[in-house]
Amino acid sequence: MRILVLNWRDLHHPAAGGAEVYTEQVLRRWAAAGHQVTLFAAAVAGRPATEIVDGYQVVRAGSRFTVYREARRWWQRWGRGRFDVVVDETNTVPFLAHEWVDDGARTIALVHQTCEDIWPHHVPPLAAQLGRHLLEPHWLRRLGGAPILAVSDSTRDALARFGARDVTVVPEGYEPPAARPVVDKEQRPTAVFCGRMVSYKRPGDVLRAVQLSRREIPDLRLWMIGGGPLLDRLRTRAPAGVEFLGRVDEQVKHDRMARAHVHLASSVREGWGLVVTEAAALGTPTIAYDVPGLRDSTRAAGGVVVPPRPEALARWLCELLPGWRRQSGAALPYGGARPWDEVAETVLTAIQRHARVPGGVREPAGDPGLATAA
């Protein structure tokens, strides 16, 4: 199959995140399975406009804002007639491929998460209101006209609220570290937070929760792993018993996460919350806020979700930690997610089943004769 994937970034982009890792893992495997795969993404300073990466072609053009227009232009000039399927990988702003792919190729969208209450954490307040209440609902309503793949139940539920009905959930992937640290749990009760110190991850909530918990568990200690704009400010107002490690390499991160008794997460929302998966693969359970994304990864990892308040985090921490210290659970091999081979196969199967020609009627299962062309 000839597959075109449209994404706002590729893995070489300096701001590449979980969505880009997902894309790369999946595309690499499709290419290895013999499909002709092309990824279109924004331009990256210092990288060529087109190159082959891991067996698939990467085409780069446009900035954060213009990549959408550039994708359409590129497809109209070079892509028309060359692809069987176009995947609109939507990160808040959709490419809306189903509105301009007109050569008979099938299209489908891939959504990791919706933005919604995260807007104020990414753009100034006025733009955030515009984005959250006008732009995003508008875009998602338009996207609802195409079939969609969602990477969690929470994302599917969020899309349903915007009117999207044809949504299929695909699994999140995880590759366990090659060398799993063989360490013992700490003697002293230890919690760990691992993530960028940015506002939407609410590291302050975890600090507050631990501060409250120390009334019942006086020797409770917290490790804060991760760098970011809030790091310095948090360091200055941090209560006792907190160690800020800043940005560390993977080995140190895995070592600390494995030695802690519990992992805490307090984001406003996530797409999945891969850090929870990582912790579970290292044998550390999570207590997380009951918010979209975290809810999915934490439940899958056998962790616990709580009302999104530091006081709740503290209450559950105090009640569960003693039991977890006495008997630490086994590590989950994929932390609640699935191996990448399985993810790549499942997504491809889902695309083959659900992608459709824009304007075409979805074929009822088992009755291809009823399909009508646009």
Next chain:
Amino acid sequence: MKISFVVPTRNSVRTLDACLASLRAQMHPDVEVLVVDNGSTDGTVEVAGRHADQVLQWGPERSAQRNHGTHRSTGDVVVFIDSDMVLEPHVAASIDERFTAEPDTGALVIPERSFGVGFLARCREMEKLLYVGDPAVESPRAYRRELIERIGGWNEDLTAAEDWDLADRTRPVATIGRVPAWIWHDEGQIRLRATFAKKRYYGRWIDQYVRMNADTSGSKFARTALLRQPARLLRHPVLTAGLATLKLTEAAGLAFGIRDSRVTAGARTP
């Protein structure tokens, strides 16, 4: 001691999963979960089926649903939980421990706090914290089976203040204790218009309750608990202002509801 949780539901899909998951996650070896639904059409029954030991259909209102749950449960203790409540993991164990340590106690209050989305939810959170420990507002939720059966269960003629009514009937015949673990009440996003409408609906039933309990009901509506801790309110002036707006809206709703029920009653008399 076996503990039965009875959860009445009606189109409760937004909050039910978190509620039932917290019941299943109780750190107590012998827990039973019954969901008594009233004709939900939003997927509530599917969610209930994933967690509950029994999913029943009953009506017409919550009190009847709760009584049916009591009847069909098999625990030594029956705990009445609403579908928008999340329980800390120690609630069941604390109930067991209290009832074991205090044989004369027949019912237990489980303290509540709120959480939700938005400014008004924060106001509500502050309000609920002010009520903790106030016997005029708190009602017991955990009952020894013999006690709840003896007092005849919930009053099925009441849709509002049915918890106060149950507490009023419990107090003369039993000692009420409390547990140190909390219920977290999901208020969602509080909107003034919906708050007004809800209180108006309840207002129609309040009149009935007041007529049944003329001597004790006055203090419950004055909600003096709100004014007994002025220092706490002064520390959060903006939240207090929001809370005042919320209470005024509720009072207006109640007043309209009471007027509705009297107009209807008046219209019926020849």
